[in-house]
Amino acid sequence: MIDDPAKELPRPIGPVISLTDAEREALDEEFGRLGRSLHSLPLDDEGFLTEAEFAGTRLPGHLLRELRRFRRQGNSAGALIIRNVPVDPVLPATPLGGRLESWGELPVATVTQLAVTSQIGDVIAYADEKEGALIQEVVPIKGAEKLQENSGTVYLELHTENGFHPHKPDFVTLVCLRPDHARTSYTVVGAAAEMLPALSGHCVEVLRKPSYRLHASSSFGAGKQGLRTGPVAVLSGPDHSPEFLADFHAMEPLTDEAMTAFSELKNALLATIRGARLAAGDLLVIDNRAAVHGRTSFAARYDATDRWLRRCFAVSDIRRSRGARPAGSRVCAPLATIGLAAFPGDLPGPGISDRVEGAACSNS
Numbered sequence: 498m499i500d501d502p503a504k505e506l507p508r509p510i511g512p513v514i515s516l517t518d519a520e521r522e523a524l525d526e527e528f529g530r531l532g533r534s535l536h537s538l539p540l541d542d543e544g545f546l547t548e549a550e551f552a553g554t555r556l557p558g559h560l561l562r563e564l565r566r567f568r569r570q571g572n573s574a575g576a577l578i579i580r581n582v583p584v585d586p587v588l589p590a591t592p593l594g595g596r597l598e599s600w601g602e603l604p605v606a607t608v609t610q611l612a613v614t615s616q617i618g619d620v621i622a623y624a625d626e627k628e629g630a631l632i633q634e635v636v637p638i639k640g641a642e643k644l645q646e647n648s649g650t651v652y653l654e655l656h657t658e659n660g661f662h663p664h665k666p667d668f669v670t671l672v673c674l675r676p677d678h679a680r681t682s683y684t685v686v687g688a689a690a691e692m693l694p695a696l697s698g699h700c701v702e703v704l705r706k707p708s709y710r711l712h713a714s715s716s717f718g719a720g721k722q723g724l725r726t727g728p729v730a731v732l733s734g735p736d737h738s739p740e741f742l743a744d745f746h747a748m749e750p751l752t753d754e755a756m757t758a759f760s761e762l763k764n765a766l767l768a769t770i771r772g773a774r775l776a777a778g779d780l781l782v783i784d785n786r787a788a789v790h791g792r793t794s795f796a797a798r799y800d801a802t803d804r805w806l807r808r809c810f811a812v813s814d815i816r817r818s819r820g821a822r823p824a825g826s827r828v829c830a831p832l833a834t835i836g837l838a839a840f841p842g843d844l845p846g847p848g849i850s851d852r853v854e855g856a857a858c859s860n861s
């Protein structure tokens with residue numbers, strides 16, 4: 498397991514794009530009006546999503562340029578932060594059970610997140626997870642403290658988001674509504690571009706072999722089924738800009754050399770990791786193809802004022818997943834019906850596969 502990077506202060510995540518107060522106020526009014534007028538629609542209503550996407554075209558030009566550049570080219574940090582985005586001035590209680598009754602309780606934050614996310618991709622969700630919600634509440638849940646899930650409070654190991662899924666997100670956005678009480682928890686990001694120079698040539702060679710398996714997340718309701726992928730590689734694609742797939746909780750090296758390379762990878766990530774203490778009004782965008790992420794530990798009170806982030810996923814091309822989604826829906830059908838990930842460079846593998854021993858793995 499990778500160590501908790503909170504022991505040492507990580508380098509900051511950048512670039513940071515800050516909205517001016519005037520920009521935020523203008524968006525707040527417009528997004529709030531849109532959210533309140535359409536609050537009776539389900540979040541995955543295509544008409545609402547189109548309106549939210551269109552609202553995103555009215556984001557300030559300096560932000561749109563950065564988002565579109567990031568969508569096409571990424572950056573060396575594998576992430577960017579937008580500060581001072583509009584969120585609702587009066588927040589409901591942090592949902593103790595991890596579920597908000599209606600997105601209409603947060604019209605501004607909801608439209609803000611959809612508007613930004615839809616500028617970098619097509620919003621997507623997964624029926625297995627959080628009831629297929631397009632925006633998910635990331636909050637601590639009592640009793641889940643030690644789980645490797647977004648509901649836990651222990652150090653959340655670095656991971657690719659839903660890396661086991663055949664239509665895993667290309668991008669993850671996180672909007673912070675409330676930080677942890679002590680404001681000490683870092684959301685951390687480890688980028689391939691910054692980690693690679695620290696790896697030996699032999700290590701890269703091994704990481705490019707399909708010598709790893711990913712266990713499906715328990716938050717996907719897959720725990721009891723023990724689903725895991727066929728053999729996959731950690732690195733694939735061009736040397737100068739590889740795809741990066743890793744999970745220090747749910748990935749299983751299949752050979753001794755794969756284990757050794759995974760350990761070297763861990764050290765390289767620790768040496769280059771970046772982190773941010775997200776504050777209310779911060780929006781973090783992660784390139785899930787080129788970076789892994791995690792979170793350092795924090796203390797929860799379970800008193801309705803706990804840390805509260807909201808998460809949304811996007812893919813570059815929603816059409817690729819059409820066979821996995823009901824017609825007209827952004828929500829991928831349960832894994833049990835569509836199978837697990839197949840990756841370039843895979844050996845012929847069992848796909849939706851063998852039972853595995855031990856506890857299921859999860860992340861968020």
Ligand SMILES: [Fe+2]
Pocket residue numbers: 656657658790860861
């Ligand atoms: Fe995650």
